[in-house]
Amino acid sequence: MNEQVTAYLEEHHDRFLEELKDLLRIPSISADSKYANDVRLGAQFIHQQLESMGCDTELVETAGHPIVYGEWLKAEGAPTVLVYGHYDVQPPDPLDEWISPPFEPTIRDEHIYARGATDDKGQMFTHVKSVEAWLKTVGELPVNVKFVIEGEEEVGGENLDEFLKNNQDRCRADVAVVSDTAQYGPGIPAITYGLRGIVACEIHLQGPSQDLHSGVFGGAVANPVNVLARLIASLHDDAGHCQIPGFYDDVVPLTDEERQNFAALPFDDAEFAQSLGISGTFGEAGYSTLERRWGRPTCDVNGITGGYQGEGPKTIVPAKASAKITCRLVPNQNADAILASLESYLRGQLPPGIQLTFRRFHGCPAVVCDLNSPYMAAARRAVAVGFGKEPVLIREGGSIPVVGSFKEFLGIDTLLLGWGQNTDNLHSPNEKFSLSAFRQGILASAALWHELANNS
Amino acid sequence: MNEQVTAYLEEHHDRFLEELKDLLRIPSISADSKYANDVRLGAQFIHQQLESMGCDTELVETAGHPIVYGEWLKAEGAPTVLVYGHYDVQPPDPLDEWISPPFEPTIRDEHIYARGATDDKGQMFTHVKSVEAWLKTVGELPVNVKFVIEGEEEVGGENLDEFLKNNQDRCRADVAVVSDTAQYGPGIPAITYGLRGIVACEIHLQGPSQDLHSGVFGGAVANPVNVLARLIASLHDDAGHCQIPGFYDDVVPLTDEERQNFAALPFDDAEFAQSLGISGTFGEAGYSTLERRWGRPTCDVNGITGGYQGEGPKTIVPAKASAKITCRLVPNQNADAILASLESYLRGQLPPGIQLTFRRFHGCPAVVCDLNSPYMAAARRAVAVGFGKEPVLIREGGSIPVVGSFKEFLGIDTLLLGWGQNTDNLHSPNEKFSLSAFRQGILASAALWHELANNS
Numbered sequence: 001m002n003e004q005v006t007a008y009l010e011e012h013h014d015r016f017l018e019e020l021k022d023l024l025r026i027p028s029i030s031a032d033s034k035y036a037n038d039v040r041l042g043a044q045f046i047h048q049q050l051e052s053m054g055c056d057t058e059l060v061e062t063a064g065h066p067i068v069y070g071e072w073l074k075a076e077g078a079p080t081v082l083v084y085g086h087y088d089v090q091p092p093d094p095l096d097e098w099i100s101p102p103f104e105p106t107i108r109d110e111h112i113y114a115r116g117a118t119d120d121k122g123q124m125f126t127h128v129k130s131v132e133a134w135l136k137t138v139g140e141l142p143v144n145v146k147f148v149i150e151g152e153e154e155v156g157g158e159n160l161d162e163f164l165k166n167n168q169d170r171c172r173a174d175v176a177v178v179s180d181t182a183q184y185g186p187g188i189p190a191i192t193y194g195l196r197g198i199v200a201c202e203i204h205l206q207g208p209s210q211d212l213h214s215g216v217f218g219g220a221v222a223n224p225v226n227v228l229a230r231l232i233a234s235l236h237d238d239a240g241h242c243q244i245p246g247f248y249d250d251v252v253p254l255t256d257e258e259r260q261n262f263a264a265l266p267f268d269d270a271e272f273a274q275s276l277g278i279s280g281t282f283g284e285a286g287y288s289t290l291e292r293r294w295g296r297p298t299c300d301v302n303g304i305t306g307g308y309q310g311e312g313p314k315t316i317v318p319a320k321a322s323a324k325i326t327c328r329l330v331p332n333q334n335a336d337a338i339l340a341s342l343e344s345y346l347r348g349q350l351p352p353g354i355q356l357t358f359r360r361f362h363g364c365p366a367v368v369c370d371l372n373s374p375y376m377a378a379a380r381r382a383v384a385v386g387f388g389k390e391p392v393l394i395r396e397g398g399s400i401p402v403v404g405s406f407k408e409f410l411g412i413d414t415l416l417l418g419w420g421q422n423t424d425n426l427h428s429p430n431e432k433f434s435l436s437a438f439r440q441g442i443l444a445s446a447a448l449w450h451e452l453a454n455n456s
Numbered sequence: 457m458n459e460q461v462t463a464y465l466e467e468h469h470d471r472f473l474e475e476l477k478d479l480l481r482i483p484s485i486s487a488d489s490k491y492a493n494d495v496r497l498g499a500q501f502i503h504q505q506l507e508s509m510g511c512d513t514e515l516v517e518t519a520g521h522p523i524v525y526g527e528w529l530k531a532e533g534a535p536t537v538l539v540y541g542h543y544d545v546q547p548p549d550p551l552d553e554w555i556s557p558p559f560e561p562t563i564r565d566e567h568i569y570a571r572g573a574t575d576d577k578g579q580m581f582t583h584v585k586s587v588e589a590w591l592k593t594v595g596e597l598p599v600n601v602k603f604v605i606e607g608e609e610e611v612g613g614e615n616l617d618e619f620l621k622n623n624q625d626r627c628r629a630d631v632a633v634v635s636d637t638a639q640y641g642p643g644i645p646a647i648t649y650g651l652r653g654i655v656a657c658e659i660h661l662q663g664p665s666q667d668l669h670s671g672v673f674g675g676a677v678a679n680p681v682n683v684l685a686r687l688i689a690s691l692h693d694d695a696g697h698c699q700i701p702g703f704y705d706d707v708v709p710l711t712d713e714e715r716q717n718f719a720a721l722p723f724d725d726a727e728f729a730q731s732l733g734i735s736g737t738f739g740e741a742g743y744s745t746l747e748r749r750w751g752r753p754t755c756d757v758n759g760i761t762g763g764y765q766g767e768g769p770k771t772i773v774p775a776k777a778s779a780k781i782t783c784r785l786v787p788n789q790n791a792d793a794i795l796a797s798l799e800s801y802l803r804g805q806l807p808p809g810i811q812l813t814f815r816r817f818h819g820c821p822a823v824v825c826d827l828n829s830p831y832m833a834a835a836r837r838a839v840a841v842g843f844g845k846e847p848v849l850i851r852e853g854g855s856i857p858v859v860g861s862f863k864e865f866l867g868i869d870t871l872l873l874g875w876g877q878n879t880d881n882l883h884s885p886n887e888k889f890s891l892s893a894f895r896q897g898i899l900a901s902a903a904l905w906h907e908l909a910n911n912s
Contacts, residue, residue, distance in 0.1 A: 031768045091766065097666060155768055182672075196671060200769040209733025215652060215854030216878075218784050219754035220728075220745045222738035225779070226692065226757050232682060233689030273677075273809065277665025280808030282678040289676045298675035301682050302772050303763030308780060313656040313817045315782055316758050323681070324764060326771055328674050352736030353729065361769045398671025399771075427669045427772055 001385060001447045004137035009129070009442055016129045016442065017112070017435070019049070023087070023121050024105040024114035030065055030088035030155045039065045039151050042087040046128070046149050053132040055147065062159035065151030069170075072131065073144045078453050080144040082173035082412070083131075084402055085124025085180065086153035089116035090427045097429035111432040119426035122433035123179040123419050123441065124149060130445035142453035146173055153180075153402070156200070156362040160402060164409040175375040176406045177448065179441060181396050181418030184265060189387040189440075191379055192416035193371055194294065194395030195403060197329035199339055199363030200302075203231070203346065204322040206355045211307070211316040222353040224321040225306040231346050232323060235299045239285035242299045242327075244342050252331040252368075254295040258395075262290040265392065275423065294395035298328040328397060335363035364401030369413045378451035379415045385451075386444020417444065457841060457903050460593040465585075465898055472585045472898065473568070473891070475505070479543075479577050480561040480570040486521055486544035486611045495521045495607050498543040502584070502605050509588040511603065518615035521607030525626075528587065529600045534909050535831075536600035538629035538868070540858060541580025541636065542609035545572035546883050553885035566891050573889035575882040579635035579875050579897065580605060586901035598909030602629055609636075609858075616858065620865040631831040632862045633904065635897065637874030640721060640850055645843040645896075647835055648872035649827055650750065650851030651859060653785035655795055655819035656758075659687070659802060660778040662811045667763070668773040678807040680777040681762040687802050688779060691755045695741035698755045698783075700798050708787040708824070710751040717849060718746045750851035754784040784853060791819040820857045825869045834907035835871045841907075842900020873900065 028042030029035040043059060043066040050070030051057045060067040065088060073080070092102035092115045100106035102115035112122065127147075134141045148171065150160045164171055184190040207224035208217075237243055254262075269289055273280050283292040292298075306321025308314035327338060343358045350356055370376065371393060383391040396416070403414040419441035425431045484498030485491040499515055499522045506526030507513045513526040521544065529536070548558035548571045556562035558571035568578065583603075590597045604627065606616045620627055640646040663680035664673075693699055710718075725745055729736050739748040748754075762777025764770035783794060799814045806812055826832065827849060839847040852872075859870045875897035881887045 031766065031770065033767070091764075091770065093764070093766070094667075198671065198771065200771070202769070207734060212732065213854060214754070214756050214758060214782055215654065215784055215852070217732070217749065218756045218782075218853060219748040219752055220737050220739045221732060221734060223756050225760050226688060229685040229688030229757065229760070230692075232685030236682070236686075276668065276673070276677060276809075278663060278677060278809035279811075281676050282807045282809050283676045292675040293673065296675055298670070300670050300674045300679050300773055301685065301763065302670060302770055303765050303774065304681050304685070304760055304777065305765045306761075307757065307759030309759045309761045313658075313780055313782060314758055315654065315656075317756055318759065321760065324769055326670055326674075326769065328671055351738040353732075353734035353738050355735075396671070397674060397676075398669060422672055425666070426672070427770075428666045430666075 001450050002138055005133045005446050006443065008133045008137045009446060013439060017438070020112070020122055020125050020438070021105040023125065024116055025103055027103045028088050028151065029091050030152050030157070031091055039088055043068050043151055046087050049128050050147055054135045060163060062163060064157050064159045067151070067160060067163050068147065068149040070147040071145065072135065072141055075141055075144045075453070078143045079174040080146065080172065081452060082146045082148060082171060082176040082406070083127045084176055084178045085127065085149045086120045086151065087124070087149055088151040088154050089121070090119070090154050094429060099430055107435070110435050112435060113430060113432045115431050117431050117433035118420040118424040119431065120153065120180045122438055126179060126419060126438065126441035127177065127445045129442045130449070133446055134449060142449045146171060156401065158362055161405050161409070164405055168409055171410055173410060173412055175412055176414040177417060178400060178403065178414050179417050179419055180400055181398070181416045182420040182422045182424070183418055184392050184394055186421060189383050189389055189391040190394045190418060191376070191383065191391045192396045192418055193393055194368040195366060195400050195416070196397050197333065197335060197364050197366035198326055198399035199329060199335035200324070200326045200361035201339055201342065202322060202324050202359040202361070204320065204357040204359070206320050207353055208317065208319050211319050214315040214317050218317055221317060222351040223317050224354060225318050227351060227354050228304070228306065228321040228323055231349055232301055234349060240283050241285070242297065244299065244338065244345055246341050247297065247338060250332045250334060251297065254291060258295065259291065262288065262294065265290065293397040295330055297330050297333060299325065301325055328399065329366050331366045331368050333366065335365060364399055364404045367403045367407065373413060375413065375415055375452065378454070379417060379448060382448035382451045383417060383444050385447035386440045457906050458594055461589045461902050462899070464589045464593045465902060469895060473894070476568070476578060476581050476894070477561040479581065480572055481559055483559045484544050484607065485547050486608050487547055495544055499524050499607055502543050505584050506603055510591050516619060518619060520613050520615045523607065523616065523619055524603065524605040526603040527601065528591070528597055531597055531600045531909070534599045535630040536602065536628065537908060538602045538604060538627060538632040538862070538866070539583045540632055540634045541583065541605045542576045542607065543580070543605055544607040544610050545577070546575070546610050550885060555886055563891070567888040568891060569886060569888045571887050573887050574876040574880040575887065576609065576636045578889035578894055582635060582875060582894065582897035583633065583901045585898045586905065589902055590905060598905045602627060617861050620861055624865055627866055629866060629868055631868055632870040633873060634856070634859070634870055635873050635875055636856065637852060637872045638876040638878045638880070639874055640848050642877060645839050645845055645847040646850045646874060647832070647839060647847045648852050648874060649832070649849055650787070650824040651822060651856055652853050653789065653791065653820050653822035653860070654782055654855045655785060655791035656780070656782045656817035657795055657798065658778060658780050658815040660776065660813040662776050663809055664773065664775050667775045670771040670773050674773055677773060678809040679773045680810060681774050683807060683810050684760070684762060684777040684779060687805055688757055690805060696739050697741070698753065700755065700794065700801050702797050703753065703794060706788045706790060707753065710747060714751065715747065718744065718750070721746065721848060749853040751786060753786050753789060755781065757781055785822045787822045787824045789822065791821060820855055820860045823859050823863060829869065831869065831871060831908065834910070835873060835904060838904035838907045839873060839900050841903035842896045
């Protein structure tokens with residue numbers, strides 16, 4: 001790796017951290033329309049960064065939040081890398097569980113705490129800074145780079161897909177790079193070669209036209225909350241197997257080699273449970289915890305609401321109830337088919353007096369990438385440079401829809417180079433990102449441009 | 457019945473109505489501390505009425521709103537009747553739905569419209585006026601009467617129980633009379649001889665110490681909302697029978713005679729469903745709608761909450777979930793035993809990683825009064841005198857805790873003589889009370905004193 005680059009990274013690291021803090025102060029919550037202006041401020045921040053380091057840029061307007069596009073394409077004959085990230089963040093609720101406020105980045109215990117610290121502002125920013133280092137020292141990059149940084153990752157927006165579909169030439173690349181996953185553990189860097197997909201829906205049950213007195217009417221009308229509970233309960237059997245008809249039909253099972261690899265990773269079920277504050281794990285019978293998280297589909301309720309939720313009792317039969325449900329998918333499962341089956345399964349269980357509204361949200365399929373590609377080899381070397389250790393090859397339980405989109409619209413694989421940790425509280429209060437991971441990630445990214453060029 | 461009394465009722469009826477209007481003009485809203493002075497004015501109005509007709513009275517101060525006590529005890533050897541009512545009213549919101557202002561009593565369509573018209577000022581006042589009629593004409597009552605008119609019925613205050621407990625000798629009576637229920641329908645006077653009881657609890661499930669990413673962790677930890685749904689679903693079988701162990705063990709079943717009586721009442725299931733905005737009724741298999749409402753216990757969720765409830769999807773495994781549950785009880789069911797069984801039933805179903813907190817609220821037992829008592833016979837004759845028609849004998853699904861208190865503290869049954877209609881909009885805008893019911897109720901009450909004396 002170029003010594004000027006590494007020296008620059010060292011010299012400017014404190015500024016990088018201050019800039020990251022500035023970015024984290026922006027409450028770019030894409031799910032909540034009250035924050036639309038802050039989301040735009042997040043986009044403008046990244047746009048300004050790319051522009052000032054010498055990229056050709058555009059703040060691309062969409063039907064929703066803008067996409068930041070930036071390119072540096074002067075490495076003739078070298079491969080082209082598409083760097084993807086997102087500047088939007090999850091809502092910070094519940095607010096009262098944050099030790100320091102979600103949008104006041106705070107350093108403690110060698111971590112930076114803020115909503116978006118690891119997901120994905122802190123991780124995404126490593127690639128911005130590594131490109132800056134090459135351009136400000138060597139004056140050029142070993143590869144061509146195209147940045148696509150979006151603002152709707154946390155809401156599953158469709159505007160990025162729209163952009164990719166309509167800008168296939170502009171976005172054309174040999175491989176994509178995304179840092180929005182995690183290392184396997186502290187001191188165990190990893191490359192993620194598989195992701196679960198996701199499909200989401202909301203179900204709304206309407207019973208009587210208004211809340212009813214539970215004495216005068218209770219027992220004679222279907223109670224929407226009780227019915228909703230029965231519907232949700234019907235999603236699993238006692239052994240944790242999902243009961244949506246056809247749910248497992250298309251599942252590509254884990255190979256014996258994968259199950260052996262997973263079993264060889266350091267993992268302690270009791271420690272895992274303890275870290276989550278629970279007395280034990282629970283899931284589909286016949287699978288280990290890592291298999292359940294990485295290689296098996298799920299059906300989880302994300303939220304439920306209905307009736308009176310204030311203090312004390314209130315003697316009503318609620319008029320309505322609703323729940324948000326997501327299924328995590330594994331390779332070959334069809335999101336649309338599963339939602340259709342779920343809807344019809346639920347409709348088939350409704351008692352008289354209950355009406356179901358079923359709302360589908362956008363989903364994405366699962367992906368598994370080629371472990372033997374030259375890009376994968378380059379990435380393994382770059383991670384080793386940045387983190388001082390060969391990465392393990394793992395799958396992840398989460399979904400990164402864009403990986404499927406890159407495959408679909410650009411025909412390319414994605415290198416998932418995660419600098420975070422699973423204990424970073426992403427989507428939870430007290431989200432954080434390790435200061436050393438921020439430093440190592442920038443170095444690995446800087447090395448990646450070099451290794452990818454050597455490869456071709 | 458005494459002819460002097462009936463003549464007096466006829467002669468003074470217009471004044472009675474004007475006095476009722478005066479009472480209805482007082483916004484004695486017990487729930488809202490801004491109206492504390494008006495609540496007191498309501499008490500003083502009744503106190504003044506009882507005093508001026510010759511009762512010994514006391515405005516009894518409590519920790520909350522005052523209780524009006526009045527007694528006339530000169531009918532030596534005759535039974536003693538405790539007349540209960542309440543002078544407080546529900547808040548009138550939403551105000552903009554009232555056709556005439558809630559505290560400006562207005563006559564239209566042969567009804568008096570005002571907050572409290574039927575619940576309970578108008579109904580309670582019939583007993584005040586009937587006693588006046590006897591005392592102002594005959595000079596004495598055929599029975600001894602004790603009035604206990606409280607000001608905290610609408611807020612479920614415990615000060616009445618406190619008063620009863622501390623004044624058992626003073627309140628001692630042979631039977632209680634309460635007019636705070638409804639006739640079965642227009643032109644179908646009724647005596648309510650049974651009420652369901654109630655028991656309430658709140659269950660709280662704690663899973664992981666915070667919300668988790670549903671991708672990273674989903675499938676490997678018990679989801680508190682999914683588990684809560686399974687717990688709630690386990691409360692009933694497919695036929696609507698409650699599955700809490702022992703739930704029905706102590707239930708006094710409806711007698712064949714009761715079921716025949718209910719079946720003989722005019723009732724249309726489709727009309728009932730339509731009035732509630734639902735396509736059909738639903739409940740415990742093997743029972744009619746009236747049986748389900750009046751004679752069978754229930755287990756309804758009144759509210760549920762857990763996880764994300766904002767706009768759009770949020771991909772979490774929630775940390776916690778909770779629900780409020782009430783069971784309506786029928787005679788002989790033991791509230792404490794049912795809560796204990798429910799708690800242990802739920803605890804027995806918890807997967808690893810879920811902790812249950814179970815919170816019990818105060819409840820009250822069901823009551824059914826003896827249909828063959830001399831008091832019931834007297835009440836049936838009195839209602840027939842007042843309304844020109846034999847009353848039907850019905851039960852109600854709701855709970856009137858004071859009936860249980862009279863049983864517990866004074867050892868007496870209560871005659872529930874409802875002059876209202878279920879369509880009187882009690883607790884809703886445009887509350888009303890039929891002018892003819894007011895007139896007939898006073899006459900029935902006047903007859904009741906006579907019939908109860910004849911009986912003893």
